Amino acid sequence: MEKSKEIKKEYSNENLTVSWQPHKCIHSKKCWKGLLPVFNPRNKPWINLEGASTKEIIDQIELCPSKALSYTLNNL
Secondary structure, eight states: OOOOOOOOEEEEOSSEEEEEOGGGOOOOOHHHHHOTTTBOTTSSSSBOTTSSOHHHHHHHHTTOSSOOEEEEEOOO
């Protein structure tokens, strides 16, 4: 039996890097239902860091129950 591949995708702007680990995602929909301009599953890529302020994005990521979404602040 083959172990599922653990993917980590990163999306960055000047202030923030957002990491998404789809294997952890439980599809609670909290990210995109709370901040659709940033987290939109219909778009490619589905994360647009220009859609809201850094604080709004961080606040939304912190609501992710599975921690599939995480962030790091970039050096300013």
